[in-house]
Amino acid sequence: MNKPIPKPDNDSILHEAWGRVVGCMTWLQAVLYGEFADHRPLSAVIADMLLSFMPGVVIVTSARDAVAIVLRLACHPEKREELMEWVLLCSCLIVIALPIAMAAGGALAAGAGAAVGGIVGSELAAALRAVMLLMIRKSSTLVELVLFLQKFIKGDVLKLLRTVKFVTYEKVLLQALNKIIGKLRGIAGSLRAHLEGFRYFDSVKVTIARLTEWEGRFYSLQQDALRQIPRALGELDARLAKVLTETSPKEAHTIASGVQVEKQALTEPQRYRVHDTPGKILAKVDNTTPEAAAPLHPNSEPKSLLKAKPSADSTAHARKNPDPIKPPEEGANTKKQVAADAAAAADRKKITELSDEARSAEKSGNKVLADAKIKQARDILEPYLPKNPDDSWAEVIKRLDVSSPKDLAVFWSGDNAAAKRFAESIGGVTLETTAGGRIIDNWPALDKYSWSVDNGAPPYARDLWAGVSSEYAKGAMGRINVVQTIYKLTDSRTLWHNVEKNILKTKMLSGDISSIKIHEITDQGKINILDSGVIKSLLNLKGTAPL
Numbered sequence: 001m002n003k004p005i006p007k008p009d010n011d012s013i014l015h016e017a018w019g020r021v022v023g024c025m026t027w028l029q030a031v032l033y034g035e036f037a038d039h040r041p042l043s044a045v046i047a048d049m050l051l052s053f054m055p056g057v058v059i060v061t062s063a064r065d066a067v068a069i070v071l072r073l074a075c076h077p078e079k080r081e082e083l084m085e086w087v088l089l090c091s092c093l094i095v096i097a098l099p100i101a102m103a104a105g106g107a108l109a110a111g112a113g114a115a116v117g118g119i120v121g122s123e124l125a126a127a128l129r130a131v132m133l134l135m136i137r138k139s140s141t142l143v144e145l146v147l148f149l150q151k152f153i154k155g156d157v158l159k160l161l162r163t164v165k166f167v168t169y170e171k172v173l174l175q176a177l178n179k180i181i182g183k184l185r186g187i188a189g190s191l192r193a194h195l196e197g198f199r200y201f202d203s204v205k206v207t208i209a210r211l212t213e214w215e216g217r218f219y220s221l222q223q224d225a226l227r228q229i230p231r232a233l234g235e236l237d238a239r240l241a242k243v244l245t246e247t248s249p250k251e252a253h254t255i256a257s258g259v260q261v262e263k264q265a266l267t268e269p270q271r272y273r274v275h276d277t278p279g280k281i282l283a284k285v286d287n288t289t290p291e292a293a294a295p296l297h298p299n300s301e302p303k304s305l306l307k308a309k310p311s312a313d314s315t316a317h318a319r320k321n322p323d324p325i326k327p328p329e330e331g332a333n334t335k336k337q338v339a340a341d342a343a344a345a346a347d348r349k350k351i352t353e354l355s356d357e358a359r360s361a362e363k364s365g366n367k368v369l370a371d372a373k374i375k376q377a378r379d380i381l382e383p384y385l386p387k388n389p390d391d392s393w394a395e396v397i398k399r400l401d402v403s404s405p406k407d408l409a410v411f412w413s414g415d416n417a418a419a420k421r422f423a424e425s426i427g428g429v430t431l432e433t434t435a436g437g438r439i440i441d442n443w444p445a446l447d448k449y450s451w452s453v454d455n456g457a458p459p460y461a462r463d464l465w466a467g468v469s470s471e472y473a474k475g476a477m478g479r480i481n482v483v484q485t486i487y488k489l490t491d492s493r494t495l496w497h498n499v500e501k502n503i504l505k506t507k508m509l510s511g512d513i514s515s516i517k518i519h520e521i522t523d524q525g526k527i528n529i530l531d532s533g534v535i536k537s538l539l540n541l542k543g544t545a546p547l
Contacts, residue, residue, distance in 0.1 A: 062095035062129060066180055073224075074217040080224050086232035090166070090173055091132035095125040096180075097172035124160075131161065135239050161244060166236040170229060171544060174490040177225055182486050185218045186523040193524075222486070223530070226537045344398045348436075351377045352401045355435040377439045385445065386459040393459070397467040400436025404429050407478035413494045414485030418521045422483050431472045440464070452545075462495075469495045473503035480504055482518040483527060489520065489538060498543030505539065 069089045072079060079085050192211040198204040358373035384395035408428030412419030416432065423430050432441040440446065446464070450456030488494055507513040518535045519527045530538070 059095060059125075062092045062125075063180075066092035066096065066177075067184070070177075070180060070184065070218075070221065074214065074221050077217075077220070080221070080228065083228070083232060083235055086225075086228045087132070087135075087235055089177070090169075090229060090232050090236065091129050093173045093176045094128050094132065094166075094169060097169060097176040098125045098128070127160065128164070131240075132166075132236060135236065135243070161240060164240075166240070167230070167233045170233055171490060171492045171541070173229055173233070174225060175487070177229070178222065178486050178490060181218050181222050182523060185215055188214045188218070189522070189524050219528075223534045226490070226534055344395070347380050347399045348401055351380055351399055351439060352435040355401075355438050358438065374439060378443060378445065381439065382445060386449075389458045391459055393464040393467055396440075396464065397471065400439065400468055400471075402431060402434040402436045402468050402472040403475040404434060404472065404477075409472070409476035410481045410483060411473075411496055411500055412483045413491070413496050414488035415483070415521050418525060418527065419483040422481070422519065422527055426481070428481065431469060434472065436468065437472075440468070466495055466499050469499045470503060473500040473507075476504065476507070477512055479514055480516045482516065483521060484518065485521045486523075489518070490541060492541060492544040494543075497541060498545050501539065502543075 066089065069085065069092065073085060073089070188211045192208050192215070195204050195208050195211075354373045354377040358370040358377075361367075361369040361373060381396055381399060384399065386393060405428070408423075408426065410419060410423040410426075410428045410430045412430055416430070419430050420433060422428075423433065431437045446461055449459060449461040449464075452460050452462045482496065484496070488496075491497070504513050504516060508516070516535065516539065518530050518538055520530055521527055
């Protein structure tokens with residue numbers, strides 16, 4: 001007997017349909033909210049990844065997720081020890097950092113894989129972010145997913161991954177993170193300053209205290225990033241290398257089958273007798289081996305090579321009475337150089353005197369006299385400014401006294417005015433406030449020179465400042481203070497990271513430099529000294545714009 005088919009329960013159908021709608025909305029929320037949503041499913045991550053290949057979308061989604069992760073790490077310090085949080089943050093920062101790298105060093109700065117894979121611009125940024133996200137979520141199926149991504153992009157993703165090194169993005173990632181944290185700290189600081197006028201309300205006091213706490217959290221996160229981001233990039237490179245080694249598809253090679261042919265006997269070449277008579281035609285000879293010539297006696301020498309040996313008496317006389325070593329004759333070039341050095345020393349002394357007089361006049365309030373003294377010093381320097389592309393700044397640099405008192409040298413990057421205030425507070429000097437630095441600082445005659453190769457043709461103004469910075473660092477002694485904005489702390493293109501720091505570290509080994517303290521200039525203009533661990537990391541940061 002056939003059993004009757006049960007009728008569906010209308011309530012259960014409605015409940016199931018409602019559950020699917022709610023589940024769809026939850027999934028859509030996970031896609032739209034990004035990292036602001038907790039426990040995102042892999043399907044939402046893949047959908048977010050595919051949306052990133054739409055022009056302009058990848059920057060928005062990456063910035064959204066980067067801010068979400070920064071806030072999460074700032075709110076939960078215990079999560080900063082989880083390496084995957086930093087790996088996830090790097091996957092968001094790579095999109096923001098890539099334009100910085102390409103602007104600083106051209107397309108090659110985006111990584112060797114960009115040229116190999118044929119992926120450039122936002123497409124490259126989206127590909128790198130997608131791959132990093134997939135490695136975080138499920139690295140075992142990376143190659144299959146990369147091959148799937150090739151349907152959406154024009155370049156060869158797998159070929160790109162075989163050459164890209166994530167660790168090379170360390171510096172630009174830190175720069176991008178510092179920029180985001182700096183903006184968040186600036187927002188918190190501005191809001192706190194705005195609420196200072198309403199402190200008499202208890203609720204406002206609580207809000208001000210929370211904003212102050214958030215500023216401290218952001219600063220602490222910035223310090224932890226110097227330690228954790230290099231680890232995260234190293235982990236990404238390790239995972240990528242492992243996945244490509246273990247799961248990359250085997251490359252097939254077609255080998256043509258061989259065809260057996262008859263082996264031909266080798267034909268011995270025709271022999272000729274060689275004469276040393278130029279212009280004479282070589283004669284053919286029989287294919288017989290010529291008789292070997294009689295060997296020379298082992299002790300015999302050609303008569304043309306025999307030389308008369310000096311007598312014993314002449315050798316003894318030379319040993320007892322050797323000829324005196326003649327000093328080099330003073331030529332015209334040597335005399336000219338001595339005269340040039342003497343002229344440079346005299347100019348240096350005069351320029352220093354004029355600079356000191358200008359400083360005294362400025363302190364007394366006589367700006368007209370101060371400007372006149374600076375102009376006199378610049379008139380001495382102006383004939384030595386480079387005029388041709390191959391000219392150097394050497395004659396200008398040797399006429400500038402950029403020495404500093406012991407323990408009072410201050411180095412800076414990013415905010416010259418704040419650095420000068422700090423130097424004045426400790427009775428010290430910056431490069432620009434030394435006797436020679438005052439003459440070239442804000443000199444209009446230097447405006448016609450391009451700063452570097454990225455801005456025009458040589459000669460470059462950067463070479464002048466690199467030269468005087470080198471002399472300034474060589475003359476520094478004792479305790480050193482460094483004042484930098486949060487954006488310049490990890491900027492590997494500054495003269496500090498490429499010139500001054502390297503000289504000072506060498507002088508620390510010899511004992512001429514006792515300590516190096518690095519201070520951070522906040523967006524509000526406050527100057528805070530960094531922890532010793534952060535200072536050590538910054539001192540180990542390598543410059544990327546060497547001379």
